[in-house]
Amino acid sequence: MQNNQNIIKKTFRSRLHEIIFEADTTAGNLFDIGLMLSIIVSVIVVMLDSVKPINIRYGHIFFVLEWVFTLLFTIEYMFRIYCVRKPVYYMTSFYGIVDFLAVAPTYLSLILPGSRYLLVIRLLRVLRVFRVLKFVQYLGEAKQLMRALRASRRKITIFIFTVLTIVVIVGSLMYIIEGEKNGFTSIPKSIYWAIVTLTTVGYGDIAPKTNVGQTLAAMIMILGYAIIAVPTGIFTVEMTRASAKVSTQACPACGAEGHDYDAGFCKYCGTKL
Numbered sequence: 482m483q484n485n486q487n488i489i490k491k492t493f494r495s496r497l498h499e500i501i502f503e504a505d506t507t508a509g510n511l512f513d514i515g516l517m518l519s520i521i522v523s524v525i526v527v528m529l530d531s532v533k534p535i536n537i538r539y540g541h542i543f544f545v546l547e548w549v550f551t552l553l554f555t556i557e558y559m560f561r562i563y564c565v566r567k568p569v570y571y572m573t574s575f576y577g578i579v580d581f582l583a584v585a586p587t588y589l590s591l592i593l594p595g596s597r598y599l600l601v602i603r604l605l606r607v608l609r610v611f612r613v614l615k616f617v618q619y620l621g622e623a624k625q626l627m628r629a630l631r632a633s634r635r636k637i638t639i640f641i642f643t644v645l646t647i648v649v650i651v652g653s654l655m656y657i658i659e660g661e662k663n664g665f666t667s668i669p670k671s672i673y674w675a676i677v678t679l680t681t682v683g684y685g686d687i688a689p690k691t692n693v694g695q696t697l698a699a700m701i702m703i704l705g706y707a708i709i710a711v712p713t714g715i716f717t718v719e720m721t722r723a724s725a726k727v728s729t730q731a732c733p734a735c736g737a738e739g740h741d742y743d744a745g746f747c748k749y750c751g752t753k754l
Contacts, residue, residue: 655674734747
């Protein structure tokens, strides 16, 4: 009898895992579509709730809808924890944290009553907009982008460090060349100008007046166009590599995805797939 109960429990958990984490089944597709629609509607509710005239008229409806979505996402979060064999892996993963943050603000707002906490509650309610991050995990293309970003993070980090070095040097030079009389009142202010110029944003709130300063500015502007192409090239290469087909199967233990088709074990926790 006990064995039968264990088998039924295991079968239910496996079936639940297939529906929630797998995207290549009919039930999984329906689950993903329903959840995506819920996320979109819940984010729209939060945005409309921030519009005062609409809030005055329909605030009570938004309140009810918010709790409906909160309970829905809470049930989904608990099911995800239940159907993986290693809940800690899922709970501490990026998507696990996002799923938790999707419901936490609403519950936290109950713990902070009182007029002096209204501003805090308001901020917590705005945090619900981050539910849109839950939408990312249901898009195959988004997962491909994430893989490319992870693969290129070291190169992009070095690139950003190089750019920061350039703007610090150029900003310091402009502070020396132009001085306070031309608006370059400090090195941080001059570095701000260098960042705005190098990225070709060009607010125009600070501009060099001397010939030497304008020459240096022109060089930075030209350099800016060349620099913009660097991260694009790095990311494009990694996107090409990441476009290789991967399995849609999620690990039954930690819920991780992105495994190779011929993978026999999870590359994150080692569980047999």
